Amino acid sequence: MSFKVQQMLRTVLYHLLVMLLGFVMIYPLLWMIMSSFKPTNTVFTTAGSLIPATWTLDNYINGLKGFGGIPFTTFFRNSFFISVLATAGTIVSSAIVAYAFSRLPYRGRGFLFASMLVTMMLPAQVLMVPQYLWYNKLGWVNSYLPMIVPYCFAIQGFFVYLNVNFINGIPKDLDEAAKIDGCSPYGILFHIITPLLTPALITSGIFSFIWRWDDFLSALLYVRTSAMYPASLALKLFCDPGSSSDYGAMFAMSTLSILPVLLIFIFLQKYLVDGIASSGLKG
Amino acid sequence: MNSSVSHRQKRNLREWLCRDSVAGVICTMPFIIGLVFFLIVPMLLSGYYAFCDYNILAPAKWAGLKNFARMFTADTKFFKSLEVTLFYAFVSVPLRLTFALAVAMILLRNSRLTGIYRAAYYLPSIIGGSVAVAILWKRMFAIDGTFNAVLGMLGIESRTAWLGNVSTAIWMLILLSVWQFGSSMLIFLSSLKQIPQTLYEAARVDGAIGIQQFFRITLPLLTPTIFFNLVMQMINGFLAFSQSYIITQGKPMNSTLFYVVHMYQQGFEFFKAGYASALAWIMLLIIGAFTGFLFLTKRYWVYEGGA
Numbered sequence: 001m002s003f004k005v006q007q008m009l010r011t012v013l014y015h016l017l018v019m020l021l022g023f024v025m026i027y028p029l030l031w032m033i034m035s036s037f038k039p040t041n042t043v044f045t046t047a048g049s050l051i052p053a054t055w056t057l058d059n060y061i062n063g064l065k066g067f068g069g070i071p072f073t074t075f076f077r078n079s080f081f082i083s084v085l086a087t088a089g090t091i092v093s094s095a096i097v098a099y100a101f102s103r104l105p106y107r108g109r110g111f112l113f114a115s116m117l118v119t120m121m122l123p124a125q126v127l128m129v130p131q132y133l134w135y136n137k138l139g140w141v142n143s144y145l146p147m148i149v150p151y152c153f154a155i156q157g158f159f160v161y162l163n164v165n166f167i168n169g170i171p172k173d174l175d176e177a178a179k180i181d182g183c184s185p186y187g188i189l190f191h192i193i194t195p196l197l198t199p200a201l202i203t204s205g206i207f208s209f210i211w212r213w214d215d216f217l218s219a220l221l222y223v224r225t226s227a228m229y230p231a232s233l234a235l236k237l238f239c240d241p242g243s244s245s246d247y248g249a250m251f252a253m254s255t256l257s258i259l260p261v262l263l264i265f266i267f268l269q270k271y272l273v274d275g276i277a278s279s280g281l282k283g
Numbered sequence: 284m285n286s287s288v289s290h291r292q293k294r295n296l297r298e299w300l301c302r303d304s305v306a307g308v309i310c311t312m313p314f315i316i317g318l319v320f321f322l323i324v325p326m327l328l329s330g331y332y333a334f335c336d337y338n339i340l341a342p343a344k345w346a347g348l349k350n351f352a353r354m355f356t357a358d359t360k361f362f363k364s365l366e367v368t369l370f371y372a373f374v375s376v377p378l379r380l381t382f383a384l385a386v387a388m389i390l391l392r393n394s395r396l397t398g399i400y401r402a403a404y405y406l407p408s409i410i411g412g413s414v415a416v417a418i419l420w421k422r423m424f425a426i427d428g429t430f431n432a433v434l435g436m437l438g439i440e441s442r443t444a445w446l447g448n449v450s451t452a453i454w455m456l457i458l459l460s461v462w463q464f465g466s467s468m469l470i471f472l473s474s475l476k477q478i479p480q481t482l483y484e485a486a487r488v489d490g491a492i493g494i495q496q497f498f499r500i501t502l503p504l505l506t507p508t509i510f511f512n513l514v515m516q517m518i519n520g521f522l523a524f525s526q527s528y529i530i531t532q533g534k535p536m537n538s539t540l541f542y543v544v545h546m547y548q549q550g551f552e553f554f555k556a557g558y559a560s561a562l563a564w565i566m567l568l569i570i571g572a573f574t575g576f577l578f579l580t581k582r583y584w585v586y587e588g589g590a
Contacts, residue, residue, distance in 0.1 A: 022404060029419075128543075232414045235418060277472075
């Protein structure tokens with residue numbers, strides 16, 4: 001009996017602690033979302049309380065007016081445009097390249113595969129100066145080209161690697177049967193591999209979209225015209241000295257900007273978790 | 284006659300294109316083009332500019348080792364930024380991995396709420412890279428921010444501007460990084476689940492208790508996962524940029540001046556593209572040396588046998 005009570009106490013304590021830590025973890029986000037519904041002049045006078053005393057949508061109305069006559073919806077539209085195109089390019093190119101790496105042996109493949117792994121260790125920051133100088137030479141600065149075109153060429157090793165791992169797990173008997181029936185390597189890719197690859201494609205799409213959506217660095221480097229700003233860069237304007245410090249509107253637009261990612265997180269979490277687990281395991 | 288020749292040629296071409304080796308090269312083509320055009324060419328170009336006086340507007344002028352000499356003699360911020368960056372990477376990454384592993388062990392205990400807990404811990408790392416979170420962090424640790432307000436409610440009166448103070452600012456950025464331990468936690472969770480229970484049962488028979496089990500079984504079997512995450516996250520730690528650029532811009536008194544922020548300022552605020560190229564190459568060498576070092580020492584501490 002007393003053992004049972006002890007065990008129950010332990011369970012309760014466990015859940016209390018884990019819940020408390022979880023609350024601390026998401027508190028910053030809750031604060032941001034709640035602050036966006038507070039009247040803007042009370043955001044910091046009531047910084048300690050989470051629930052707004054009076055709820056208001058004014059921050060969203062003011063925030064959506066945007067900057068210098070450009071409504072904030074334009075910035076969101078720009079972000080969508082860039083993220084969707086870059087993501088489509090990433091998914092298609094990574095899957096095709098991964099298929100070759102996994103199924104079609106040729107001389108030099110090992111070397112190229114190793115190069116792909118090395119590119120995984122070259123994040124955008126170390127390349128920003130070199131790539132900027134190169135795109136500047138090409139006349140791509142102040143256009144969306146540097147933010148879309150490179151992604152159509154499988155330059156993110158992470159996604160190729162993720163797809164290679166997945167294709168390696170598809171039984172070879174299937175392609176061999178198709179081959180005997182006279183199916184070409186391209187036919188096998190489209191008719192056999194691609195349908196089975198769908199979960200990996202969704203995972204790639206989700207991660208790519210989130211990363212492109214959040215991408216601040218390339219927008220900072222390549223977009224000069226304010227009407228072309230994506231949301232990430234436009235949000236930064238709230239931080240700039242000299243901008244009207246409407247903190248309510250700032251939190252409202254911040255909340256809207258994480259909304260797509262939040263929705264993905266809520267409805268497609270399974271794919272995120274799968275992607276992390278399958279790509280992070282191999283050493 | 285003529286048509287039959289072209290017909291045969293067509294068929295030969297088709298056959299050739301459908302050979303595995305040819306199809307392989309064709310399917311790898313996007314990557315080959317991308318590698319050359321978006322990685323190798325820019326790197327070589329900047330490798331050349333690293334030895335030039337170049338401000339983007341005027342043509343580059345060969346300057347020999349001047350840019351590299353400048354780092355070690357004239358640019359006082361170079362060593363400062365290196366120091367800040369190394370401190371940040373060597374503190375935040377081990378902290379984040381330790382935290383991730385600890386929480387993963389806690390969540391291993393299954394209950395109906397585990398899914399919700401996992402989601403709550405994972406959420407910050409999925410949105411942590413956004414500008415919204417950077418802005419949020421900046422406001423949270425301001426004098427009138429929620430952090431001081433919550434401290435006040437707990438009875439601790441604080442008027443510290445956490446991000447404006449030389450000794451605390453870097454810790455706020457480290458905190459932001461540790462806060463995003465969720466994805467490492469998920470990786471640890473799935474590795475932990477792959478450790479065969481029989482090992483623990485055998486250990487129990489041999490009399491190994493909790494802590495011994497952790498150090499003799501769990502930790503060694505996790506070393507491959509730890510290694511992979513250590514390499515990737517250290518590299519990302521060396522290259523921290525967006526969040527610090529938005530939150531502190533290197534202030535106060537360069538105490539949060541990350542290497543990449545310094546590089547960005549040199550290249551795009553002072554228009555010293557040649558010097559910034561040299562900085563990029565030095566960072567590349569540092570990353571290469573560090574990764575190489577980790578790989579060389581790998582066999583001494585990473586367990587690679589079968590479970």
